[in-house]
Amino acid sequence: MSDKVFARIEDLVSAGLVEAGDAAVLAEVAARYSVALPETVARLIVRPDDPIGRQFLPRPDELRLLPEEDVDPIGDGAHQAVKGLIHRYPDRVLLKLTSVCPVYCRFCFRRASVGAGTEGVLDDAALDAAFAYLAEHKEIWEVIVTGGDPLAVSPRRLAALSRRLAALPHVKILRFHSRVPVLAPTRITPELIAALKESGKTVYVAVHANHVREFTPEARDACARLADQGVALVSQTVLLRGVNDSVEALSALMRAFVEMRVKPYYLHHGDLAPGTSHFRLSLEEGQTLVRALLGRLSGLCQPIYVVDIPGGRGKAPAAYFERVGRAWSVEDWRGIRHDYADSLGHGGDAPKNPTPQGSQL
Ligand SMILES: *Cc1c(COP(=O)(O)O)cnc(C)c1O
Ligand code: SF4
Numbered sequence: 001m002s003d004k005v006f007a008r009i010e011d012l013v014s015a016g017l018v019e020a021g022d023a024a025v026l027a028e029v030a031a032r033y034s035v036a037l038p039e040t041v042a043r044l045i046v047r048p049d050d051p052i053g054r055q056f057l058p059r060p061d062e063l064r065l066l067p068e069e070d071v072d073p074i075g076d077g078a079h080q081a082v083k084g085l086i087h088r089y090p091d092r093v094l095l096k097l098t099s100v101c102p103v104y105c106r107f108c109f110r111r112a113s114v115g116a117g118t119e120g121v122l123d124d125a126a127l128d129a130a131f132a133y134l135a136e137h138k139e140i141w142e143v144i145v146t147g148g149d150p151l152a153v154s155p156r157r158l159a160a161l162s163r164r165l166a167a168l169p170h171v172k173i174l175r176f177h178s179r180v181p182v183l184a185p186t187r188i189t190p191e192l193i194a195a196l197k198e199s200g201k202t203v204y205v206a207v208h209a210n211h212v213r214e215f216t217p218e219a220r221d222a223c224a225r226l227a228d229q230g231v232a233l234v235s236q237t238v239l240l241r242g243v244n245d246s247v248e249a250l251s252a253l254m255r256a257f258v259e260m261r262v263k264p265y266y267l268h269h270g271d272l273a274p275g276t277s278h279f280r281l282s283l284e285e286g287q288t289l290v291r292a293l294l295g296r297l298s299g300l301c302q303p304i305y306v307v308d309i310p311g312g313r314g315k316a317p318a319a320y321f322e323r324v325g326r327a328w329s330v331e332d333w334r335g336i337r338h339d340y341a342d343s344l345g346h347g348g349d350a351p352k353n354p355t356p357q358g359s360q361l
Contacts, residue, residue: 033062036102059278071360
């Protein structure tokens with residue numbers, strides 16, 4: 001299916017999605033962080049600042065940088081074993097198969113390294129090196145394929161990847177993190193599903209979505225096709241101001257996931273990616289919201305609210321963060337304690353965001 005993609009600021013201006021008066025400053029934004037918005041997703045935008053528009057339309061706010069923000073906010077670089085392969089935890093690795101996505105989220109934690117101007121799919125030499133590492137490291141039980149968006153890669157390449165993984169008996173689980181089932185559902189073809197399953201291993205897809213309005217009938221069907229074919233589905237959501245920062249929005253989203261056979265897995269605190277402070281909540285605001293879901297919603301609907309500790313220290317449940325004066329402190333999974341800067345919290349000096357809290361359906 002040919003889905004027109006808005007990739008230039010002038011496309012967004014002519015579609016009436018951004019103000020002509022902002023075009024110059026938005027061109028500066030787009031020069032730093034790629035823009036791509038398929039027309040099928042753009043059609044879901046009712047107002048530019050609604051929960052869909054906020055996720056995908058560039059804003060002048062993206063030029064504002066805070067001192068704690070970093071081009072590598074979760075410290076992938078510190079644990080890169082070979083090109084494209086991040087080995088942070090003993091039993092699992094991330095394989096960054098591609099650096100492109102069909103749609104670019106304005107809050108992307110890898111926004112400094114993904115995009116239209118990047119390399120795209122890992123080349124053969126890099127894949128050979130990654131597979132040599134995987135073959136050598138028998139402690140690796142799970143391979144998490146990410147990017148960019150790995151399901152934007154052709155079924156032919158995905159099938160080739162699956163066949164190579166089939167040759168590694170110690171790898172039991174194959175997990176793909178993707179927005180494609182929801183935002184580019186026509187790509188979830190029988191051919192693609194067969195490619196994901198070709199290794200014969202247990203396959204999980206972690207479906208990224210942040211607002212219930214992303215779940216079009218086509219998106220629901222695509223998730224159903226995956227589930228019907230025996231692909232296990234879990235969810236991934238980023239907590240975002242003006243998108244899903246209300247009990248109502250989070251409840252509707254988590255319930256919809258469960259109705260679609262997608263088990264809520266992670267709710268991510270906004271990473272300290274450059275130019276994303278207008279999206280972040282303070283840790284305290286996030287904790288209050290997530291606490292309100294307990295009891296109100298079925299246990300099936302409860303995600304784990306996690307924060308990636310900067311510097312590559314791994315994820316920690318937000319509930320484990322402790323206040324130390326104005327700052328926060330948390331132990332990573334190895335038991336090492338770290339400070340966490342949250343200048344949006346009380347006592348912080350970051351500009352307060354004027355966007356009203358709570359998103360409308
Ligand atoms: C997030 C992440 C994983 C996956 O962590 P889970 O808690 O198993 O979902 C694995 N490796 C790296 C480098 C990660 O950042
Ligand atoms: S799909 Fe993921 S990697 Fe791609 S822009 Fe969105 S958050 Fe970033």
